[in-house]
Amino acid sequence: MTDASMPTATGTPERKVKSLTEIDARTAKRNAAEKRFKLYGMAAVVTGLLFLVMLVTAILTNGLPAFKRAVVEVEFTLTQDQFDAAESKLLKTAEYNTLFITALSETLRERGIDREFDAAAVDRLLGSVGGTIRAFYRENPDQIDQPVAFELAASSRVDRYLKGTFGRDDVTEEGNRFFINADFDLVDDMRDAGLIRSAFNWVFLTGVDTGVDNPGGAGIGASVLGSFLMMFVVLILALPIGVAASIYLEEFAPKNRFTDLIEVNISNLAAVPSIVFGILGLAVFIQFMHLPQSAPLVGGLVLTLMTLPTIIISTRASLKAVPPSIRGAALGIGASKMQTVFHHVLPLAMPGILTGTIIGLAQALGETAPLLLIGMVGFVARYPDSFVGGLEGPNSAMPAQIYNWAARSDAVFTEKAWGGIIVLLVFLLAMNLVAILLRRKFERRW
Amino acid sequence: MYDAPQVTKQETAVTDVKIQASDVQVYYGGNHAIKDVSVAIDDKTVTAFIGPSGCGKSTFLRCLNRMNDTIDICRVTGDIRIDGEDIYDKRVDPVQLRAKVGMVFQKPNPFPKSIYDNIAYGPRIHGMARNKAELDEIVEKALRRGAIWDEVKDRLDAPGTGLSGGQQQRLCIARAVATEPEVLLMDEPCSALDPIATAQVEELIDELRQNYAVVIVTHSMQQAARVSQKTAFFHLGNLVEYDDTSKIFTNPEDSRTESYITGRIG
Numbered sequence: 001m002t003d004a005s006m007p008t009a010t011g012t013p014e015r016k017v018k019s020l021t022e023i024d025a026r027t028a029k030r031n032a033a034e035k036r037f038k039l040y041g042m043a044a045v046v047t048g049l050l051f052l053v054m055l056v057t058a059i060l061t062n063g064l065p066a067f068k069r070a071v072v073e074v075e076f077t078l079t080q081d082q083f084d085a086a087e088s089k090l091l092k093t094a095e096y097n098t099l100f101i102t103a104l105s106e107t108l109r110e111r112g113i114d115r116e117f118d119a120a121a122v123d124r125l126l127g128s129v130g131g132t133i134r135a136f137y138r139e140n141p142d143q144i145d146q147p148v149a150f151e152l153a154a155s156s157r158v159d160r161y162l163k164g165t166f167g168r169d170d171v172t173e174e175g176n177r178f179f180i181n182a183d184f185d186l187v188d189d190m191r192d193a194g195l196i197r198s199a200f201n202w203v204f205l206t207g208v209d210t211g212v213d214n215p216g217g218a219g220i221g222a223s224v225l226g227s228f229l230m231m232f233v234v235l236i237l238a239l240p241i242g243v244a245a246s247i248y249l250e251e252f253a254p255k256n257r258f259t260d261l262i263e264v265n266i267s268n269l270a271a272v273p274s275i276v277f278g279i280l281g282l283a284v285f286i287q288f289m290h291l292p293q294s295a296p297l298v299g300g301l302v303l304t305l306m307t308l309p310t311i312i313i314s315t316r317a318s319l320k321a322v323p324p325s326i327r328g329a330a331l332g333i334g335a336s337k338m339q340t341v342f343h344h345v346l347p348l349a350m351p352g353i354l355t356g357t358i359i360g361l362a363q364a365l366g367e368t369a370p371l372l373l374i375g376m377v378g379f380v381a382r383y384p385d386s387f388v389g390g391l392e393g394p395n396s397a398m399p400a401q402i403y404n405w406a407a408r409s410d411a412v413f414t415e416k417a418w419g420g421i422i423v424l425l426v427f428l429l430a431m432n433l434v435a436i437l438l439r440r441k442f443e444r445r446w
Numbered sequence: 447m448y449d450a451p452q453v454t455k456q457e458t459a460v461t462d463v464k465i466q467a468s469d470v471q472v473y474y475g476g477n478h479a480i481k482d483v484s485v486a487i488d489d490k491t492v493t494a495f496i497g498p499s500g501c502g503k504s505t506f507l508r509c510l511n512r513m514n515d516t517i518d519i520c521r522v523t524g525d526i527r528i529d530g531e532d533i534y535d536k537r538v539d540p541v542q543l544r545a546k547v548g549m550v551f552q553k554p555n556p557f558p559k560s561i562y563d564n565i566a567y568g569p570r571i572h573g574m575a576r577n578k579a580e581l582d583e584i585v586e587k588a589l590r591r592g593a594i595w596d597e598v599k600d601r602l603d604a605p606g607t608g609l610s611g612g613q614q615q616r617l618c619i620a621r622a623v624a625t626e627p628e629v630l631l632m633d634e635p636c637s638a639l640d641p642i643a644t645a646q647v648e649e650l651i652d653e654l655r656q657n658y659a660v661v662i663v664t665h666s667m668q669q670a671a672r673v674s675q676k677t678a679f680f681h682l683g684n685l686v687e688y689d690d691t692s693k694i695f696t697n698p699e700d701s702r703t704e705s706y707i708t709g710r711i712g
């Protein structure tokens with residue numbers, strides 16, 4: 001009926017005019033397929049985003065409390081007589097403790113709260129207050145006879161009680177050496193009196209690892225330093241070696257079986273699980289070369305091995321991406337191969353090289369497995385005293401410290417582990433930002 | 447039907463041979479791309495290489511400044527002499543050779559640097575200037591020879607890649623002449639240019655003839671006829687015919703040449 005070739009009465013075939021507003025079946029089907037595909041794509045993106053949001057929420061809710069801690073603020077005036085009397089005693093810090101207890105109960109009474117408590121309670125809630133106060137006055141004798149507001153870090157139990165992750169149900173009737181039931185009342189009183197406030201936990205950022213008896217004082221600072229020292233080693237080794245190897249392979253090496261073999265091997269090396277590099281490091285650097293165990297130097301060497309393939313692959317890719325016409329132009333006016341590479345090719349490949357390097361470094365920064373094998377998960381209670389000492393001495397790294405904390409039973413350490421993850425992520429984001437900025441800067445040179 | 451290109455430059459000055467190639471063979475792996483080519487290229491003359499696509503014009507041109515060395519699978523045998531010296535001699539440094547034999551490519555390829563640095567790069571690496579003033583002078587002279595000075599003299603710091611295609615190609619020519627070569631090889635220098643820019647470049651080539659031996663590869667019969675004094679016709683890797691341009695275009699000896707210039711093969 002609608003056959004276009006059907007002759008009409010006059011004998012000339014009538015051409016059917018297709019209307020553009022009328023969608024035919026094939027087009028409709030194609031459009032539907034396209035719409036479906038768009039929906040799938042959007043669903044995939046939304047799923048991905050959802051996971052990201054969940055992850056970020058989990059990290060932030062669990063980790064952010066690690067950056068806050070409760071401090072007790074007590075105003076305190078020490079007279080010269082009291083100072084002299086305390087200094088002449090045998091147990092000097094105990095004397096300051098007593099003075100502090102008096103000051104605290106007086107402050108509470110001023111604000112209408114009457115409570116009896118002993119030195120042991122103060123010790124449980126605030127640690128060795130006497131020592132802190134004595135140290136302060138010995139250093140600042142001019143503050144004697146003047147009111148001084150002391151800010152004392154509350155113990156991790158108090159901290160958690162105030163954050164709501166620790167309560168009366170968690171303590172038996174008679175309590176333990178860290179906390180007894182009556183302590184809750186004292187904390188409540190101090191809070192009601194407005195003596196407790198939440199402060200930024202600098203110790204978490206600057207501190208070192210602590211034992212189980214002082215979870216509140218544990219900080220990630222030393223392992224941040226450990227990570228930095230390792231990154232330093234990686235950067236000064238992997239960048240020049242990787243870039244030199246790539247330039248040689250890409251620009252100078254003859255293309256033959258042997259270089260093909262090297263190329264395949266480098267690509268495979270990038271896929272080797274990091275734990276293999278760890279065991280290699282253990283065998284070669286520690287057992288064979290007798291380098292110190294647990295040292296950032298060894299960690300850096302292992303991570304260098306791991307990062308090299310990444311840097312080489314990205315450098316070669318960016319060298320390949322430089323248009324051959326630039327090489328021809330330089331060679332054509334009599335530049336040597338080396339001049340061509342260093343004056344023209346390398347500058348153009350720089351953004352890619354830097355991006356690859358920073359991605360490699362970021363990868364290395366988050367690497368844990370090889371560090372376990374070379375013993376960088378130890379307990380780091382001290383900052384190194386020099387740069388070289390830092391490279392050779394035992395240290396940990398951020399991810400290893402996080403792993404270590406997460407494995408401990410005390411919930412305070414779990415919180416620190418989450419907090420550590422935030423610190424690690426901040427560093428990773430900062431590195432990515434640097435990568436982007438560097439790329440921008442170099443790309444602007446047309 | 448067939449318009450015989452107008453041959454304008456009949457006169458061919460008596461000149462010396464600048465490049466003498468004998469029995470040149472080029473292989474790309476197993477592909478025999480240049481077969482037994484012998485040719486004598488005169489000094490202060492424009493020599494045009496014509497022939498259908500893939501016949502080996504670019505390959506042969508690249509033999510003359512050893513740019514083929516940069517292609518791994520490429521092998522060149524035979525004898526090519528510039529001023530009587532074998533350029534494939536072991537003692538010859540291709541880098542020095544390329545300073546003497548400049549090259550302009552089909553696609554304009556300025557460095558992603560300033561116009562000034564584009565020109566100054568060659569003189570700098572060859573130590574041609576002792577100070578900034580001398581370098582400035584070289585740059586200006588090269589840009590003038592490249593017939594682009596007036597257009598860029600006020601923006602020497604602007605990127606060379608920001609120029610138009612025709613300007614870029616003239617910049618590349620200026621860059622090639624800045625190192626004071628004796629031979630200038632041009633591989634389809636006008637294929638990316640409009641007729642006006644082409645005319646400018648052709649005029650430039652004619653001027654360059656005063657100082658250099660110019661070899662130009664072109665697909666345009668008209669261009670070959672306009673700018674060259676000698677023409678070589680390549681076909682399937684063979685040099686079929688090589689003679690004065692006027693002779694090639696008016697009275698070719700080989701039937702393949704005639705077919706090509708009349709548009710029957712290619």
Ligand SMILES: Nc1ncnc2c1ncn2[C@@H]1O[C@H](COP(=O)(O)OP(=O)(O)OP(=O)(O)O)[C@@H](O)[C@H]1O
Nearest residue numbers: 474477479497498499500501502503504505506517
């Ligand atoms: N880099 C290369 N590797 C392998 N073979 C090549 C290479 N360059 C050219 N050839 C081959 O050599 C032969 C001659 O190529 P050439 O580029 O010299 O031709 P041409 O005459 O310049 O062609 P056109 O006019 O299209 O530029 C062709 O068969 C080509 O496939």
Ligand SMILES: [Mg+2]
Nearest residue numbers: 503504505633
């Ligand atoms: Mg060509």
